[in-house]
Amino acid sequence: xxxxxxxxxxxxxxxxxxxxxxxxxxxxxxxxxxxxxxxxxxxxxxxxxxxxxxxxxxxxxxxxxxxxxxxxxxxxxxxxxxxxxxxxxxxxxxxxxxxxxxxxxxxxxxxxxxxxxxxxx
Numbered sequence: 001x002x003x004x005x006x007x008x009x010x011x012x013x014x015x016x017x018x019x020x021x022x023x024x025x026x027x028x029x030x031x032x033x034x035x036x037x038x039x040x041x042x043x044x045x046x047x048x049x050x051x052x053x054x055x056x057x058x059x060x061x062x063x064x065x066x067x068x069x070x071x072x073x074x075x076x077x078x079x080x081x082x083x084x085x086x087x088x089x090x091x092x093x094x095x096x097x098x099x100x101x102x103x104x105x106x107x108x109x110x111x112x113x114x115x116x117x118x119x120x121x
Contacts, residue, residue, distance in 0.1 A: 002050070002053060002054035002057055002065070002069060003051070003054040003055075005050065005054075005069075005073070006047060006050040006051040006053075006054050007051075009043070009046075009047035009050055009073075009076065010044070010047045010048070010051065012043075012047075013040060013043040013044045013047050016036075016039070016040055016043065016084065017040045017044070020033065020036040020037065020040055020087075024036060024087070024088075028087060028089075032086070032087040032088075032089070033087070035083040035084075035086050035087040036083070036084065036087040038083055039079070039080040039081075039083035039084050039087065040080075042076070042079060042080055042105075043076060043080045046072055046075070046076050046105055047076070049072060049109075050069060050072060050073065053065045053068060053069050053072075053112070054069075060119070062119050063112075063115050063116055063119045064115050065112065065115075067108075067111050068108040068109070068111045068112040068115070069108070070108075071104050071105070071107045071108030071111060072104070072105050072108035072109070074101075074104050075101045075102065075103070075104030075105030075106075075107075075108060076101070076105065077101065078097050078098070078100050078101025078104060079098055079100075079101025079102050079104075079105060080101070081101070082094045082095055082096075082097045082098045082101065083095075083098060
């Protein structure tokens with residue numbers, strides 16, 4: 001399941017990146033294109049991270065990844081989603097949830113670090 005979710009995230013990131021590069025460019029302001037680019041960059045980085053987590057789950061099953069995976073996935077939705085929404089011209093007030101998404105992604109990586117330290121003891 002983790003691998004499938006990771007692959008879907010990567011496919012969606014490619015589609016959204018292509019839309020931003022080709023479909024949005026003619027209609028968006030520089031700020032909107034910047035938000036779109038930031039969202040796409042972070043989407044790719046964290047989708048690749050989810051792919052690594054799915055591999056870790058198979059190679060080192062002693063390290064629990066479920067909480068990290070969920071925190072990062074929800075973080076992607078909040079962080080990237082809010083930036084994509086703002087880039088499409090919807091209310092900038094939605095940007096208030098962007099930092100929540102970032103905090104969730106950070107928490108996911110910290111939980112992974114904690115679990116990895118526990119495993120190495």
